[in-house]
Amino acid sequence: MPALVELASIHPDVQTRAYWEFVKARELRFQKCEVCGAFRFPPLSGCRDCGASQSSWVAVAGxxxxxxxxxxxxxAIPEVREDVPYAVVVVEFDDAPGVHLVSNVLDVPPEEIEIGMQLELVWDEPSPGVILPRFARVRGEE
Ligand SMILES: [Zn+2]
Incomplete structure (x- = not known):
């Protein structure tokens, strides 16, 4: 599978460090404003909606x-030469409105991906110690 998301995970900054620490523990958590309840992703020090800095990390079902x-x-980079063509998906969540996570769907060929396809979280370990949230198609519920 493509290494793009993996490459992005290599350099967490002060805002994204907590997110990646949870991912390493196979927990998908998103930052949520403690004042207005809006989710923030990518992580930010202040709420886009109300400006508050207080937040907590809420686990989602995926x-x-x-x-x-x-x-x-x-x-675009040599590391993914063997992987093309591949799909990059933006996932939205049932229990984290407003969050859009860039990832991949593991079990679906690119030509079968469609908007609205139901997904569930799968923890992938593309190389030892590198944990990534990826997705699988949910069958028979559409
Ligand atoms: Zn807020």
């Missing part, structure tokens, strides 16, 4: 759907 996607045909 059920959601394809909000958008694109199919990559050209290997």
């Amino acid at each position: 059920r959601g759907r394809v909000f958008s996607y694109t199919v990559v045909h050209h290997p």
